[in-house]
Amino acid sequence: ETGVTQTPRHLVMGMTNKKSLKCEQHLGHNAMYWYKQSAKKPLELMFVYSLEERVENNSVPSRFSPECPNSSHLFLHLHTLQPEDSALYLCASSQGASGGRGQETQYFGPGTRLLVL
Amino acid sequence: KNEVEQSPQNLTAQEGEFITINCSYSVGISALHWLQQHPGGGIVSLFMLSSGKKKHGRLIATINIQEKHSSLHITASHPRDSAVYICALSVGGTSYGKLTFGQGTILTVHP
Numbered sequence: 001e002t003g004v005t006q007t008p009r010h011l012v013m014g015m016t017n018k019k020s021l022k023c024e025q026h027l028g029h030n031a032m033y034w035y036k037q038s039a040k041k042p043l044e045l046m047f048v049y050s051l052e053e054r055v056e057n058n059s060v061p062s063r064f065s066p067e068c069p070n071s072s073h074l075f076l077h078l079h080t081l082q083p084e085d086s087a088l089y090l091c092a093s094s095q096g097a098s099g100g101r102g103q104e105t106q107y108f109g110p111g112t113r114l115l116v117l
Numbered sequence: 118k119n120e121v122e123q124s125p126q127n128l129t130a131q132e133g134e135f136i137t138i139n140c141s142y143s144v145g146i147s148a149l150h151w152l153q154q155h156p157g158g159g160i161v162s163l164f165m166l167s168s169g170k171k172k173h174g175r176l177i178a179t180i181n182i183q184e185k186h187s188s189l190h191i192t193a194s195h196p197r198d199s200a201v202y203i204c205a206l207s208v209g210g211t212s213y214g215k216l217t218f219g220q221g222t223i224l225t226v227h228p
Contacts (some may be wrong), residue, residue: 002131002161038157042119043203043218050213088158094214101130103148103167104214105208 003027007056014117015081015106021112022076030096032074033106034066037088049074050096054059081116088113120144121219123204127224128194135222136191138222140204143185149208150216154201163189194226210221 003110004025013019026031041115063085065077074091088111090111094104124139140149151163164171164178166187171178175194180187191198204219 002159012207040220042121042220043205043216048213048215055211055213056215062200078160090158090160092160096213103165103209105150105162105165105212106216107162 002109004091004093004107004109006089006112008112009110010113010115012115012117013078013081017081018079020078021076021089021091021111021114024076025091025107026057026110027093027107029077029093029095029107030071031104032068032071033092034074034076035090035092037090037111039087040046043090046076063081064098070117071109078114083115083116086114086116120217121194121204121206121221123199123202123219125222126220127223127225128140128179129227130194132195132226132228134226136194136198136226137221137222138189138202140187140189140219141185142187142204142206143194143213144206144208144217146182146206148188148204148207149180150207151204156172156200160203163202167197179185191224196228 007022031050036044045058046060047066067075089110092106092108094106149169154160166180175192177190197198202222203221205216
């Protein structure tokens with residue numbers, strides 16, 4: 001148990017559906033992250049929120065829309081996805097106060113395994 | 118060329134063997150992380166290193182900043198150590214922990 005939860009754990013959706021992934025952290029952290037993990041590829045950073053502001057968007061297509069309503073919750077809204085978007089989506093959080101050195105341990109949720117048909 | 122390279126990509130061992138996984142990188146870093154990912158998908162941070170050596174139980178991580186190289190060692194390996202081990206870099210310059218990931222090493226330990 002890392003203190004970061006994600007729901008749902010599994011999701012199957014059609015290309016015309018709209019769905020949302022939810023992440024919640026109970027650690028009092030200020031930074032939250034969305035990652036994509038496709039088969040046989042390294043983890044890819046998608047978005048970073050620091051103090052509820054988006055600070056990184058790693059050239060992610062607009063069919064993925066993040067939302068951070070407060071420092072404990074992070075959402076990833078999905079619409080008109082493609083089959084190649086099928087992957088494991090991981091949320092993480094970190095303290096977010098490393099003073100510019102970026103030396104922070106990240107705490108990961110269990111992930112949402114997404115299948116787009 | 119990727120900024121982070123791990124070797125080997127796959128590793129099979131018998132229970133009790135000493136295991137080494139290597140990570141080489143090509144950029145300046147503020148820290149290097151070793152992560153463990155079990156088959157269910159969840160990722161756990163094992164170590165964060167900026168110099169020297171750290172030990173936790175049967176796991177030892179070392180880093181040589183000059184050579185841009187780190188190793189993760191597992192002593193007396195056990196089937197429950199079977200997982201993907203991922204090396205990741207913190208390059209600094211942000212107030213949050215932005216990471217660059219290696220491709221992972223798949224470790225299988227047989228009883």
